[in-house]
Amino acid sequence: MARLAGRRALYAGPVLLAVTFGVFAIAAASPFDPVKAYAGSAALGADQETLDRLRDNLGVDEPFPARWWHWLTSALTGDLGHSSVLRQPVTQVIGERLVWSALLCAVAFAVAVLLGTVLGVLAARRPGSLLDRAVTSLAYVLEAAPVFWIALLAVWLFALQWNLLPAGGLTDAASEHVTLGQVTSHLVLPAGVLAVSQLPWFTLYVRQGVGDALAEDPVRGARARGLGERTVLLGHALRSGLLPVLTLIGSRVPELITGALLVESVFSWPGIAAATVQAATAVDFPLLAALTTLATAAVLVGNLLADLLYGLFDPRVKLSDM
Numbered sequence: 005m006a007r008l009a010g011r012r013a014l015y016a017g018p019v020l021l022a023v024t025f026g027v028f029a030i031a032a033a034s035p036f037d038p039v040k041a042y043a044g045s046a047a048l049g050a051d052q053e054t055l056d057r058l059r060d061n062l063g064v065d066e067p068f069p070a071r072w073w074h075w076l077t078s079a080l081t082g083d084l085g086h087s088s089v090l091r092q093p094v095t096q097v098i099g100e101r102l103v104w105s106a107l108l109c110a111v112a113f114a115v116a117v118l119l120g121t122v123l124g125v126l127a128a129r130r131p132g133s134l135l136d137r138a139v140t141s142l143a144y145v146l147e148a149a150p151v152f153w154i155a156l157l158a159v160w161l162f163a164l165q166w167n168l169l170p171a172g173g174l175t176d177a178a179s180e181h182v183t184l185g186q187v188t189s190h191l192v193l194p195a196g197v198l199a200v201s202q203l204p205w206f207t208l209y210v211r212q213g214v215g216d217a218l219a220e221d222p223v224r225g226a227r228a229r230g231l232g233e234r235t236v237l238l239g240h241a242l243r244s245g246l247l248p249v250l251t252l253i254g255s256r257v258p259e260l261i262t263g264a265l266l267v268e269s270v271f272s273w274p275g276i277a278a279a280t281v282q283a284a285t286a287v288d289f290p291l292l293a294a295l296t297t298l299a300t301a302a303v304l305v306g307n308l309l310a311d312l313l314y315g316l317f318d319p320r321v322k323l324s325d326m
Contacts, residue, residue, distance in 0.1 A: 009312075012307075012308050016301070016304050023300045024075075024293050024296065025069075025072055027289075027293045027296045028072040031068070031287050032071075036285055036286065036287050038088065038287040079293075082095075084290060084294045085289075085290030085291075085294075087283070088286065089282050089291070094294045098294060100274075101274060101278075101279055102275075102298075104273060104274050105268065105277070107191070108194055108273060108275060109264050112195045112198035112260070113260060115199035116200075116203045119206075120203050120206025120209075120210055121210050121249075124139075124207045124209065124212075124214060124245075127211045128212075128215040128241075128245070139211070140208070146204045147204035147205070147208075149201075151197065151198070151201040151263045152269075155266065155267055155271065158193050158197050159171050159172070159193070169190075169192050170190050171193075171271070172273070173272050174186070174190055175190065190271075190273075193271060194267045194271040197267055197271075198267045201263045202256060202259070202260060205256060206252065209252050213244070213245030213246060214242060214245030214246075216245065218241045250310055252310075253306060253310045253313065254306040254309060254311070261299050264277065265277040265281075269281065279295065280292075280295050283295060
């Protein structure tokens with residue numbers, strides 16, 4: 005396990021270097037002017053000399069390879085730079101927002117895995133039944149539905165029509181303190197929408213895996229020995245059928261991050277989504293590079309976690325060969 009993690013860490017270095025260099029290259033080619041984004045409305049009445057001085061102070065006229073190298077060498081010492089658009093150190097921006105994004109993604113991912121497993125098992129027990137057709141049809145519909153459309157529909161239904169849940173934010177409007185109850189009630193809608201956007205893949209994978217396992221000889225032998233249907237399903241078919249789902253965990257991380265950005269924007273969730281959008285539109289090089297590196301690292305860790313889980317649960321797979 006340690007050797008696999010070490011090899012992946014060696015591979016991750018060049019990947020992260022390439023990603024950060026690409027971010028600076030793309031940002032340099034962006035049509036957005038970072039000086040005007042930094043100055044805001046004050047840029048409308050400023051003369052050219054003031055704008056040129058500000059441009060020089062921000063260093064936006066430097067070649068992007070030089071800016072990338074300066075950011076990289078500083079990042080290796082723990083200094084991620086200063087966000088020009090949020091007027092804060094990048095580490096502070098990430099530290100204040102990452103915990104809320106992590107909470108949203110963790111809750112949504114756990115709900116998607118658990119609910120997808122239950123629905124997939126129920127559908128696989130009787131292939132072709134009414135329940136199976138209903139579950140698979142719902143999965144395909146949700147798979148095709150854009151996550152922002154689901155989010156807007158959830159706001160309209162649960163917040164505006166039924167007035168059951170708050171439409172957005174982290175706490176109530178007049179609240180001065182963050183309480184567990186308020187965070188929980190405000191988390192339900194965004195986490196639920198994000199979970200629904202990830203649900204179809206887990207449901208379909210579990211259905212296919214458990215359905216194939218139920219048709220295998222070991223499961224038939226367990227039934228022939230007189231074992232109960234519940235024991236056969238949970239003790240034999242489910243364990244074998246969940247193996248393909250483990251590989252799905254790593255591949256869903258990019259979609260989870262993308263979906264979280266859209267969900268946070270719709271529900272005004274105080275995560276890294278707003279910072280990402282502002283960094284992109286304002287060509288905030290340090291913040292944009294740090295957030296992209298963080299997202300890339302999350303994808304790499306997700307892939308490593310999927311491989312480790314697959315090797316631990318499948319005795320036929322050796323981690324030393326991966």
